[in-house]
Amino acid sequence: MKRFTGFAVGVLALCAIVLADNALLINGAGATFPYPIYSKWFDVYHTKNPNFQFNYQSVGSGAGIKQVTEGTVDFGATDGPMNDDQLKAFQDKHNGTGILHFPTVLGAAVPTYNVEGVSAPLNFTPDALAGIFLGKITKWNDPAIAGANKGVSLRATDIVVVHRSDGSGTSFIWTDYLSKVSEEWKSKVNKGTSVNWPVGLGGKGNEGVTGLIKQTPNSIGYVELIYAVQNNIPYGAVKNSSGNMVKADLASVSAAAAAAAKAMPDDFRVSITDAPGKNAYPISSFTWLLIPQKFQDTGKRDAIKGFLTWMLNEGQNSVEALTYAKLPKEVVEKEKKAISNIQ
Amino acid sequence: MGTSTTALKGAGPVTGSRSFIAKLRDGDEIARLITLVFAASVVLITAALVLELWVNSALPRQKFGLHFFATSVWDPIMDQYGALPFIYGTMVTSAVALLIAVPLGIGAAIFLAELAPPRVSDTLQFFIDLLAAVPSVIYGLLGVFIVVPIMRTMIYPALNKPFGYLPIFKGPSYGVGFMTAGIVLAIMVIPYIISVSREVLLSVPRDQREAALALGSTRWESTWKVVVPFAKTGIMGSIFLALARALGETMAVTMVIGNTPKIAASLFAPGYSIAAVIANEFTEATGDLYLQSLIALGLVLFLLTFVLNGLARILIVVTTQKGSEVGG
Numbered sequence: 001m002k003r004f005t006g007f008a009v010g011v012l013a014l015c016a017i018v019l020a021d022n023a024l025l026i027n028g029a030g031a032t033f034p035y036p037i038y039s040k041w042f043d044v045y046h047t048k049n050p051n052f053q054f055n056y057q058s059v060g061s062g063a064g065i066k067q068v069t070e071g072t073v074d075f076g077a078t079d080g081p082m083n084d085d086q087l088k089a090f091q092d093k094h095n096g097t098g099i100l101h102f103p104t105v106l107g108a109a110v111p112t113y114n115v116e117g118v119s120a121p122l123n124f125t126p127d128a129l130a131g132i133f134l135g136k137i138t139k140w141n142d143p144a145i146a147g148a149n150k151g152v153s154l155r156a157t158d159i160v161v162v163h164r165s166d167g168s169g170t171s172f173i174w175t176d177y178l179s180k181v182s183e184e185w186k187s188k189v190n191k192g193t194s195v196n197w198p199v200g201l202g203g204k205g206n207e208g209v210t211g212l213i214k215q216t217p218n219s220i221g222y223v224e225l226i227y228a229v230q231n232n233i234p235y236g237a238v239k240n241s242s243g244n245m246v247k248a249d250l251a252s253v254s255a256a257a258a259a260a261a262k263a264m265p266d267d268f269r270v271s272i273t274d275a276p277g278k279n280a281y282p283i284s285s286f287t288w289l290l291i292p293q294k295f296q297d298t299g300k301r302d303a304i305k306g307f308l309t310w311m312l313n314e315g316q317n318s319v320e321a322l323t324y325a326k327l328p329k330e331v332v333e334k335e336k337k338a339i340s341n342i343q
Numbered sequence: 344m345g346t347s348t349t350a351l352k353g354a355g356p357v358t359g360s361r362s363f364i365a366k367l368r369d370g371d372e373i374a375r376l377i378t379l380v381f382a383a384s385v386v387l388i389t390a391a392l393v394l395e396l397w398v399n400s401a402l403p404r405q406k407f408g409l410h411f412f413a414t415s416v417w418d419p420i421m422d423q424y425g426a427l428p429f430i431y432g433t434m435v436t437s438a439v440a441l442l443i444a445v446p447l448g449i450g451a452a453i454f455l456a457e458l459a460p461p462r463v464s465d466t467l468q469f470f471i472d473l474l475a476a477v478p479s480v481i482y483g484l485l486g487v488f489i490v491v492p493i494m495r496t497m498i499y500p501a502l503n504k505p506f507g508y509l510p511i512f513k514g515p516s517y518g519v520g521f522m523t524a525g526i527v528l529a530i531m532v533i534p535y536i537i538s539v540s541r542e543v544l545l546s547v548p549r550d551q552r553e554a555a556l557a558l559g560s561t562r563w564e565s566t567w568k569v570v571v572p573f574a575k576t577g578i579m580g581s582i583f584l585a586l587a588r589a590l591g592e593t594m595a596v597t598m599v600i601g602n603t604p605k606i607a608a609s610l611f612a613p614g615y616s617i618a619a620v621i622a623n624e625f626t627e628a629t630g631d632l633y634l635q636s637l638i639a640l641g642l643v644l645f646l647l648t649f650v651l652n653g654l655a656r657i658l659i660v661v662t663t664q665k666g667s668e669v670g671g
Contacts, residue, residue, distance in 0.1 A: 060626035086629070160517055165602035165619075167419075167627020189420070193627040196418035201517055201613050202602025204623060211598075215491050216517055 023053040024299050030056075030064020030077030033107055033169050033224060034287045037322050038077070041315050045307055052303045061169050062193060068290050069093055074300055076290035079107070079169020080176070080193065081269035090292075097294040100342065101268040102308060102335055103286040106257050106325035108225040108248045109173045110235035110283070114213045115140055115220075116157065122236040123148040123245045126274075126282070129238070130182035132159055132220060134189075135199035140218060148239065162212045162221030165202025167193040173285040174222050177273040181282075222283075225253065226323045240282040241274050252281035253325035261330040268335070284325075294343050301342060308339050393645065400639035402632050411639060417604045417620075419628070424636035426643055428604040432521065432614035433647065436596060437589040439525025439610065440532055445582055447529075448536025452578075455537065456544035457566045468541065475534035483598035486527040491518035491599060494526075499611055510608040519601040522610040527595050532585035539584060543577030544570060576659055583655050590648050593618040617644040 023046070035058035042054035059067075061078040068076030069090045081101055082090070090099045111124055128144040131137035137144055141154045164171045175191040189195050201216070203209035206227040213219045225248045228235045237247040246252050259277035260270055274282045291308070295301035312332050319326055327335075366372040403411055403424060414425030455464045495518035506512045547570045555565035571578070601613020602623065617640050628634040 062627035062629040065629060158515065165597065166623040192420045193629075194419045194624050196416065196420065196423075197603075200603065201519060202615075202623070204597050204602070208598065211487050212519065215487065216495075216519075 023051050024303055026052065026054050026075070026300055026303055027073045028054065028056045028064075028075040028077060028289075029059050029067045029073045030290070031061045031079045031169055031287055032058040033079050033226075034077065034105055034324070036226075037105055037319055037324050040318065040322065041307075041311060044318070045310060045315075048310075049306070052307070054303075054307065060167060060193075061172075062167055064290065068099065068292065074295075075292070075304060077104075077288065078290060079285065079287050080172040081271075081288060082290065094292065094294070097292070100291045100293055100338065101288045102291060102338070103268055103288055103327060103331060104311065105319050105327065106253050106284055106286055107169075107173070108253045108256075108281055108284040108325075109170050109177075109222045110225050110228050110248045111220060111222055111238065112210070112213060112228060112233050112235045113220040114217060115154070116217045118152055118154065120149075120152050121234065121247070122152065123239065124236050125239045126177075126181035130178050130185050133161055133163075133178060133198070133200070134182070134185060135161070148245070157218040160216050160219035161197075161200030162203055162209050162216070162219050163197050163200050164205070164209060164222075166204050166208075168205075169193065169285075169287065170206070170222065170224050171195065173273060173283060176271055176285070177283045180271075180274040225249075229323050238282055240280050241276055242278050242280075244278060246279060246281045248281045248283070250320055250323065250325045252279050253284045254328060256280035256282065256284040257286065257325070257331065258328040261328045261334075264331060264334055266338075268331075268338070286327075291342055293341060305339055305342055308342075309336065312336055393642075396638055396642040396645060400635050400642055402635040403639045406632065411636075412643075415604070415606055419624070419630070419633050422630060422632050424632070424639075426617075426640055428606050429615050429617045429620055429640060430643060430647065431606050432524075432600065432604075432616040433590055433618070433644070435521045435610075435614065436524040436528055436600065436616060437586060439522055440528035440589045441582065441586060443526065443529035444533045444536055444585055448533045448581070448585070449540055449578060451533070451537045452540035452544060452581075453566060453571065456541045457570065458562075464541075468538070471534045471537050475538060479531065479592060479595045480598075482527055482531050483595035485530070486523060486595060486599035490523055490526055494518050494520075494523050494611075498522075503611070511610050514607070514609040514612055516611040517601065517613060519599050520609075520611050520613045521600070521607075524596050524600040524614075524616070525610075527599050528589045528592055531592065531595060532588050535585045535588060536581045539581030540574070540578045543574040543581070546577075547573045575662070579655065579659050583652060586651060586655070587648055590651070591618055591644065593622045597622060617641075617647075 035056070038056050042056055046053055056077070061080060064076035064078055065082055065086055067073045069086070070093070082099070087098065091097065111129065113122060115122070122145075125144065125148050128137060128148065131142070131144055138159055139156045140159055141156045146154050172191060172193045175189065175195050178189070179186040179191045189198060201212055203212040203221070206223045209221045209223055210227070210231065210233055213221050223233065223235075227233070235248070237245040240246050255277050256272050256275040259275045259280050260272040264270055268286070268288065270286070272284055272286065275284065289308075291304060295304075312327070312335055316326050316332065363372065407414070407424065411424065411426050412430070413427060414423075415427040416423045416425050417428065455467055459467070495516055499516035502512045503516070551569055551573055552565050555569040556562075560568065596616050597619035600616060600619060602615055602619060603613040604615045604620070605612070607614065621637050621640055625637055628637055
């Protein structure tokens with residue numbers, strides 16, 4: 001009898017799994033940076049609307065763009081907006097219908113370093129950062145660095161540059177910023193998820209960069225703001241376009257977005273690095289969901305529309321707990337209008 | 344010899360006298376066909392692999408041709424791809440690894456097989472097998488947290504001060520680089536060399552040793568001049584296994600090599616390897632040319648393994664012939 005009860009319980013459990021699986025499955029893939037908040041959102045949304053199950057794979061922005069273009073997933077996600085060639089490739093593949101960008105949260109890249117004998121937070125000017133990453137500034141006591149750090153005793157030690165070795169949205173934000181503040185960077189290196197770095201060592205992932213910086217005296221690199229905050233990694237302030245030294249935090253990243261919100265283009269493809277505004281942190285960026293304009297499956301279309309509306313209203317309230325910066329109000333309103341473009 | 348041949352003839356199936364169906368019913372033919380399919384599938388998989396890599400790397404072949412192997416710029420933004428720094432990094436790190444691992448590994452295997460008491464040998468073998476089963480990311484962590492600091496603070500000053508005029512020890516050290524990757528790889532492949540070599544040495548017939556000892560040679564002479572040459576082919580096999588692992592190792596290498604696509608004479612300089620760059624950049628490779636260049640690198644790695652294995656086999660044939668000439 002006991003055995004039979006166990007068997008019955010097993011069968012019931014199986015039935016429950018099968019029933020739960022009856023929810024409409026919507027697949028997405030893309031950026032790794034917003035993965036924690038996306039998985040939380042999809043989880044919460046599923047408990048509220050058991051009919052829809054969102055499935056998200058954090059395979060990287062590039063792979064996300066590729067998969068949504070090929071139609072193997074229902075939506076994509078990226079840290080850097082799709083360029084014109086990629087938009088055209090999508091249209092060619094989908095009989096002329098396009099793909100829409102929906103900003104979800106904001107992130108930032110911060111300079112982190114390990115300088116022997118220096119414990120005070122360092123300040124960096126755009127020229128100093130560009131010079132260091134171009135390999136033109138090679139000593140920590142270079143006037144470009146020392147000038148912004150009066151009172152800190154910087155010695156003539158060699159700078160070791162550390163960057164990401166894997167393709168990443170963080171590198172995209174970082175190089176996008178450097179391209180804006182340095183003509184030389186723009187012509188020599190330009191922006192991208194992977195670039196031909198003039199100098200430095202490569203670390204795999206935020207943890208790889210952090211590991212190398214901790215291991216290497218007198219090194220400097222960049223990591224995601226969230227990663228730095230969650231792991232208590234010290235990071236420096238950067239001088240913004242208004243001339244203020246700003247340390248990245250949720251408020252200063254949101255400020256950068258607010259400054260850009262006024263001039264937000266209709267397709268939301270906007271870079272907010274080096275944004276205007278007194279308190280704006282200059283190395284910030286949106287991250288986007290990529291939603292095809294036209295869906296064959298109306299069930300999936302309505303599910304995605306429903307999710308986007310929920311994400312812009314309630315979803316935004318839970319982002320700061322995970323140290324993402326919220327979207328500015330103007331952007332939220334503009335996005336709500338854009339949802340009707342999904343057919 | 345004669346007896347065993349007749350015995351085999353008697354035991355073998357009587358061919359030709361039975362129909363195909365009868366053979367099928369017996370199971371012999373079924374077993375033969377099934378095992379044939381299994382054996383053929385290995386060849387088919389290899390062929391499919393090469394074909395797939397070849398077809399999916401057409402763009403860089405058209406655009407760069409042989410320049411792909413000769414240029415050292417890797418720039419995804421300008422769509423310029425050259426494989427040279429990666430090939431160089433892969434070969435240098437594997438060479439360093441083998442230079443360290445081969446003497447250590449074979450020495451240890453000789454001790455375990457010939458000199459150590461059986462109980463010690465078996466206990467040590469257990470730990471060696473354990474080492475071979477450790478995932479490579481663990482070796483990567485070992486590299487980052489232990490080898491890299493030792494490299495920077497101890498090995499680099501020790502080699503750079505007296506030998507700094509040599510190009511291979513010149514320049515600054517960041518702790519990561521070709522030599523660090525080589526050392527970590529050596530640690531990873533030593534268990535393979537020891538395990539296989541020990542088995543081979545143990546399988547050398549007892550009478551070989553006894554004959555050498557009977558002729559008045561010392562223990563070491565019998566080991567070094569008789570047992571080791573007898574087992575040479577097997578020991579070589581263990582080295583190729585180690586080489587193949589070193590060439591293809593990804594995770595541990597990318598954690599300690601520095602991931603900088605540059606060719607530097609100094610072993611302390613940071614570099615890059617083929618497997619590491621594929622793992623690092625594949626997920627974010629958006630352009631077709633970019634993606635296909637990475638696949639072309641995969642093909643290069645495959646060919647590199649293939650060629651090195653071929654060369655090694657030729658080496659075996661040549662050296663064993665020489666050995667038998669001397670013996671004869």
